[in-house]
Amino acid sequence: xxxxxxxxxxxxxxxxxxxxxxxxxxxxxxxxxxxxxxxxxxxxxxxxxxxxxxxxxxxxxxxxxxxxxxxxxxxxxxxxxxxxxxxxxxxxxxxxxxxxxxxxxxxxxxxx
Amino acid sequence: xxxxxxxxxxxxxxxxxxxxxxxxxxxxxxxxxxxxxxxxxxxxxxxxxxxxxxxxxxxxxxxxxxxxxxxxxxxxxxxxxxxxxxxxxxxxxxxxxxxxxxxxxxxxxxxxxxx
Numbered sequence: 001x002x003x004x005x006x007x008x009x010x011x012x013x014x015x016x017x018x019x020x021x022x023x024x025x026x027x028x029x030x031x032x033x034x035x036x037x038x039x040x041x042x043x044x045x046x047x048x049x050x051x052x053x054x055x056x057x058x059x060x061x062x063x064x065x066x067x068x069x070x071x072x073x074x075x076x077x078x079x080x081x082x083x084x085x086x087x088x089x090x091x092x093x094x095x096x097x098x099x100x101x102x103x104x105x106x107x108x109x110x111x112x
Numbered sequence: 113x114x115x116x117x118x119x120x121x122x123x124x125x126x127x128x129x130x131x132x133x134x135x136x137x138x139x140x141x142x143x144x145x146x147x148x149x150x151x152x153x154x155x156x157x158x159x160x161x162x163x164x165x166x167x168x169x170x171x172x173x174x175x176x177x178x179x180x181x182x183x184x185x186x187x188x189x190x191x192x193x194x195x196x197x198x199x200x201x202x203x204x205x206x207x208x209x210x211x212x213x214x215x216x217x218x219x220x221x222x223x224x225x226x227x
Contacts, residue, residue: 103156
């Protein structure tokens, strides 16, 4: 158990509304990531963080912002949700051994 | 160009048989790592095995082994003695040391194990 909790696990929202997904870790790891998973695309990196207040963009960052004010929490915000952001969102932390990622259970977001 | 290619959308195997899931990668970074993950129907992502680009021997973890052919840029996952519980989506991923710490994933292969 890698000690990663995502909330909410399921959310249905309407186009144009703001949405925030939370990732909480108990492992005190420096690196945290947000990926989205869509059929036919595998997992694609949205944003990642390499420390408190240190974040960077990934492959599919448009329409998303992140914040990390504490080591344990990494927030993903959709300022104005669109139907194309309907997806399963995974948070991950980086392991210390070989750099493998340990994932949270995922958050399923549906934008109507 | 895709960095990680998994050409088999679906694979079918019978219990107790071995199965190979293909993965090819593309990088010019001499230092990189290759990973395999399993995603059962319940949705969680489970780390299976890791291979470093400088590792001389193929990685093994229980029934999982990684057939690493560096010159061919392939990193196939071999599952020996398949079990019904192996039915899942499998993802190959790569981390390029020069590019940072994030993993790049392939699109996945769905494995179905029948009795």
